[in-house]
Amino acid sequence: MELLKVIGIKKTYTTRFGGNQVQALKGVTFTVEAGEFIAIMGESGSGKTTLLNILAALDKPTAGQVILEGRELSGIKDKELAAFRRNNLGFVFQEFNLLDTFSIRDNILLPLVLGGKSVAEMKKRLIPVVQSLGIEGILDKFPYEVSGGEKQRTAVARALITNPKLILADEPTGALDSHSSDELLRTFARINESGQTILMVTHSVNAASSARRVLFIRDGVIFHQIYRGDATREQFYQKISDTLTMLRTGGERK
Amino acid sequence: MKTGFKTAFYFKLALNNIRKNYRFFVPRILTGAGLLGCFYIVFTLAMDERLAQVRGGTYIPTIMGLGTYVMALLSFILMLYTNSFLMKQRKREFGMYNVLGMEKRHVGRVILHEMMIGGFISVALGLVFGILFYKLSSLLICRLLGVDVILGFYFIRLKTLIPPAIFFILLDTLTYLFNRISIARLKPVELINSSHTGEREPKVKWLILVVGIITLSAGYYIALTTKSPLEALYLFFFAVILVIAGTYCLFVSGSIFILKLLKKNERFYYNKNHMTAVSGLLYRMKQNAVGLASIAILATGVLVMISTTVSLYSGMQQTLDQNYPYHLYISAGYEDKEGNVVQIPRELLAQIVEEAAREYGVGIRSVEMQRYLQVAYMYEKGAFTSTVPRVFDLNFGNVANVTFITRDEYENLTGAKLELDKGEIAVCAISTKFGDRGITNGFLTIDGKTYRVAMTLKSFPVQDRMSTTVNCYGIIVSDNETLDEIYESQKEAYDVRASEYINQLAVLYADTQKACDAGQAMHDTIWRKLFAAYRDQEENIGSWRIDFDSLWDAREYIYGMYGTLLFLGILLGFVCMFATVLIIYYKQISEGYEDRNRYQIMQKIGMGPDEVRKSIQRQILMVFFLPLVVAGVHTAFAFPILEKLLHILLLSSTWLFVGCSIIVYVVFAVVYVLIYAGTAKVYYQIVR
Numbered sequence: 001m002e003l004l005k006v007i008g009i010k011k012t013y014t015t016r017f018g019g020n021q022v023q024a025l026k027g028v029t030f031t032v033e034a035g036e037f038i039a040i041m042g043e044s045g046s047g048k049t050t051l052l053n054i055l056a057a058l059d060k061p062t063a064g065q066v067i068l069e070g071r072e073l074s075g076i077k078d079k080e081l082a083a084f085r086r087n088n089l090g091f092v093f094q095e096f097n098l099l100d101t102f103s104i105r106d107n108i109l110l111p112l113v114l115g116g117k118s119v120a121e122m123k124k125r126l127i128p129v130v131q132s133l134g135i136e137g138i139l140d141k142f143p144y145e146v147s148g149g150e151k152q153r154t155a156v157a158r159a160l161i162t163n164p165k166l167i168l169a170d171e172p173t174g175a176l177d178s179h180s181s182d183e184l185l186r187t188f189a190r191i192n193e194s195g196q197t198i199l200m201v202t203h204s205v206n207a208a209s210s211a212r213r214v215l216f217i218r219d220g221v222i223f224h225q226i227y228r229g230d231a232t233r234e235q236f237y238q239k240i241s242d243t244l245t246m247l248r249t250g251g252e253r254k
Numbered sequence: 255m256k257t258g259f260k261t262a263f264y265f266k267l268a269l270n271n272i273r274k275n276y277r278f279f280v281p282r283i284l285t286g287a288g289l290l291g292c293f294y295i296v297f298t299l300a301m302d303e304r305l306a307q308v309r310g311g312t313y314i315p316t317i318m319g320l321g322t323y324v325m326a327l328l329s330f331i332l333m334l335y336t337n338s339f340l341m342k343q344r345k346r347e348f349g350m351y352n353v354l355g356m357e358k359r360h361v362g363r364v365i366l367h368e369m370m371i372g373g374f375i376s377v378a379l380g381l382v383f384g385i386l387f388y389k390l391s392s393l394l395i396c397r398l399l400g401v402d403v404i405l406g407f408y409f410i411r412l413k414t415l416i417p418p419a420i421f422f423i424l425l426d427t428l429t430y431l432f433n434r435i436s437i438a439r440l441k442p443v444e445l446i447n448s449s450h451t452g453e454r455e456p457k458v459k460w461l462i463l464v465v466g467i468i469t470l471s472a473g474y475y476i477a478l479t480t481k482s483p484l485e486a487l488y489l490f491f492f493a494v495i496l497v498i499a500g501t502y503c504l505f506v507s508g509s510i511f512i513l514k515l516l517k518k519n520e521r522f523y524y525n526k527n528h529m530t531a532v533s534g535l536l537y538r539m540k541q542n543a544v545g546l547a548s549i550a551i552l553a554t555g556v557l558v559m560i561s562t563t564v565s566l567y568s569g570m571q572q573t574l575d576q577n578y579p580y581h582l583y584i585s586a587g588y589e590d591k592e593g594n595v596v597q598i599p600r601e602l603l604a605q606i607v608e609e610a611a612r613e614y615g616v617g618i619r620s621v622e623m624q625r626y627l628q629v630a631y632m633y634e635k636g637a638f639t640s641t642v643p644r645v646f647d648l649n650f651g652n653v654a655n656v657t658f659i660t661r662d663e664y665e666n667l668t669g670a671k672l673e674l675d676k677g678e679i680a681v682c683a684i685s686t687k688f689g690d691r692g693i694t695n696g697f698l699t700i701d702g703k704t705y706r707v708a709m710t711l712k713s714f715p716v717q718d719r720m721s722t723t724v725n726c727y728g729i730i731v732s733d734n735e736t737l738d739e740i741y742e743s744q745k746e747a748y749d750v751r752a753s754e755y756i757n758q759l760a761v762l763y764a765d766t767q768k769a770c771d772a773g774q775a776m777h778d779t780i781w782r783k784l785f786a787a788y789r790d791q792e793e794n795i796g797s798w799r800i801d802f803d804s805l806w807d808a809r810e811y812i813y814g815m816y817g818t819l820l821f822l823g824i825l826l827g828f829v830c831m832f833a834t835v836l837i838i839y840y841k842q843i844s845e846g847y848e849d850r851n852r853y854q855i856m857q858k859i860g861m862g863p864d865e866v867r868k869s870i871q872r873q874i875l876m877v878f879f880l881p882l883v884v885a886g887v888h889t890a891f892a893f894p895i896l897e898k899l900l901h902i903l904l905l906s907s908t909w910l911f912v913g914c915s916i917i918v919y920v921v922f923a924v925v926y927v928l929i930y931a932g933t934a935k936v937y938y939q940i941v942r
Contacts, residue, residue, distance in 0.1 A: 058858070079862065086860030097855045101455075101533045113529050114861050119520045142455065158859065 090159030149180030268367035290380025310814025466503025563823030617764030773806030
């Protein structure tokens with residue numbers, strides 16, 4: 001089943017002083033099936049963050065459509081946008097974006113609180129999520145009291161607790177050490193296996209190799225894509241690595 | 255050429271910085287201008303010799319001189335305080351300059367230029383503001399004093415323009431020096447990487463909470479239970495200290511206690527409108543409790559200051575009416591060479607007063623001769639005793655002022671008949687906290703001698719003027735011998751401070767306004783005639799003992815004093831009010847920059863713009879209105895004791911004071927709400 005359809009997305013920025021126009025995205029088209037785990041790779045300035053912002057409904061495309069489960073994002077009114085994002089999307093950021101005045105528990109519950117859920121409902125949802133992420137022991141601590149890996153798992157719990165259709169992750173391993181990174185990626189793989197659709201933007205080959213499919217973006221267009229298929233993670237890692245080398249040395253599209 | 259270019263560069267940079275940080279600079283410049291304007295007004299009022307000469311204007315130089323010091327202190331505190339916010343906010347900016355290769359002395363020059371530009375604008379604005387509003391102020395003060403307005407009230411003199419300007423330039427220089435030092439201490443790397451080190455959630459400090467509850471309740475208890483004005487006079491200060499201590503303690507620990515309680519209540523806490531506000535405030539209180547407590551106390555001060563001066567002023571006429579049933583009280587006598595007091599015959603005095611009145615065309619309605627004795631006693635269980643009270647005796651409230659007249663005098667003054675046998679008295683409780691319960695059991699002891707109370711009276715013909723004690727009695731004794739006994743026994747106890755007989759003439763003129771207009775001249779004429787009558791006996795007279803108490807003197811005194819006080823009270827009240835509001839504005843704005851990050855995170859994970867606005871409103875609402883509510887509660891509790899204090903200042907109408915307090919509070923709240931709305935808007939712009 002198609003979960004997300006991205007059709008011909010273009011994004012043009014006009015520089016502040018006068019008419020210079022910069023095209024960040026020049027027509028991006030792809031689809032995401034339900035249950036997929038996709039990594040979008042690209043270097044700085046390739047347009048991947050712009051793409052993610054558009055998918056997250058934080059930014060609007062200059063042209064093209066983003067359709068989530070048959071609903072077009074640009075057709076949603078500004079007033080409903082926050083609720084739409086809260087109910088359908090989960091976010092994991094590089095810098096965790098936890099609120100330091102909230103305990104781990106309150107950070108995870110925040111989207112439910114914003115959504116006006118009852119206390120009983122919150123409790124019911126909290127327990128399985130934190131158990132599956134192994135953070136049930138730190139619920140009463142504060143962000144500054146826990147490790148980076150635990151912070152990011154808290155952020156994942158916060159993203160998962162609303163049962164979103166799609167999780168959008170922006171460089172989720174960017175601020176983590178290699179051990180915590182691997183742990184987080186295993187977590188992503190596991191929640192993906194249980195049916196959660198994940199779309200991750202990264203420039204780490206290691207992170208991308210845990211995905212099932214990798215899209216390469218360069219100069220504002222999807223340049224290439226590869227599937228993991230039955231390959232092991234190590235093999236996939238090698239394949240991504242080779243592809244990147246090829247892209248960098250100016251190889252043509254296959 | 256080169257230096258010119260450099261100056262232009264710094265000038266431009268400074269101008270640009272002011273524009274960029276306008277949220278901090280504009281209020282600061284306006285604050286400076288406003289303070290300078292008020293300072294100028296108070297200072298010029300003190301210096302304006304034309305005002306000192308108007309009727310009742312003798313108090314203006316003294317009171318305004320005092321006001322100048324208060325204004326100077328307020329200006330000093332506020333200018334440094336607003337500056338501290340500005341500097342805290344800009345540390346990162348300065349660090350950036352440093353990293354970009356500007357030396358600290360260059361940064362210093364930039365802020366010197368900023369200070370010069372800002373200072374110049376605020377001094378210029380302030381003087382213009384001051385000069386413009388001086389006219390209004392002098393009109394107002396003339397109105398308050400009840401005198402005709404002198405035309406051409408623009409009073410522009412270098413001697414009143416230069417000192418305020420210099421004072422504010424000094425203040426600016428001082429803030430510049432402070433900033434220069436704090437820049438010298440900057441470590442740029444720390445500033446740029448100023449990461450959010452986690453702060454522990456504050457814990458409830460139980461000891462402080464308990465101390466706060468105890469001190470606040472003790473303060474309130476004193477305010478509520480103090481009975482007499484004299485007790486109020488020295489307990490008030492004590493109560494104020496207790497309440498201030500309690501306020502600080504409760505803001506520091508009580509606020510956290512309540513917020514934690516709210517947090518524990520899951521149904522309340524896990525609500526999109528409450529969660530961010532409660533947890534945000536919990537952290538905020540840790541840094542801001544002291545500031546908010548200060549604001550609450552300042553606001554209370556403003557309310558008390560304005561409402562008391564307003565009620566004193568508006569109660570003046572009533573006070574005068576109550577205390578002066580007659581327009582003039584006059585008693586005269588002299589001490590002869592042997593030290594004996596000789597009273598001038600009342601008939602002679604009455605004749606002179608009538609002549610004087612005729613001379614000025616003022617009609618007389620009645621002239622009464624009153625002879626009475628007034629003694630201060632300690633009252634206890636149905637007994638008046640003449641003992642000298644110690645100042646810090648807690649029974650201070652038991653002081654009673656008793657006015658004695660004879661039966662004949664009573665009949666003479668009232669025309670009513672009164673049957674009193676020897677050893678019997680009639681008692682009137684004019685105003686007392688004891689009620690007449692202790693007396694109506696039939697007997698009353700005065701300095702050891704017990705009298706039978708034959709009857710109690712509702713009113714008493716001789717009125718004590720400007721009395722500040724709460725317990726006033728009037729007693730009618732059977733004859734002159736009894737009166738003499740009472741006189742002798744108090745004379746023994748009090749010695750040189752003993753009371754003497756008062757032989758006075760109470761004069762009621764036909765037309766109050768006419769009498770007051772001619773008052774001063776009649777006064778002089780009466781003296782002249784009196785001295786003339788005794789010219790031939792000059793060699794016998796050691797010193798004159800003359801008591802001349804007139805409505806017109808009292809009126810001038812009261813209008814001059816209260817009018818001037820009211821003006822200063824209002825001016826300082828407004829300055830303090832704007833200070834309060836300014837402090838909150840700055841607090842909120844600088845917090846806005848801190849909160850920005852949090853709100854941006856929340857928007858990323860699905861908080862809509864409406865929810866952001868609501869959550870901000872809630873948080874600012876609590877921070878803003880907590881001090882206002884506390885100030886209101888404090889004022890309400892202070893009310894009973896303030897009322898007693900005002901009694902000393904001769905105000906006796908409770909409802910007037912209630913009304914004034916409520917009006918002042920409402921005006922205060924309205925200004926507060928306006929500033930709140932503005933602040934919330936700016937805050938929202940920052941965090942959005």
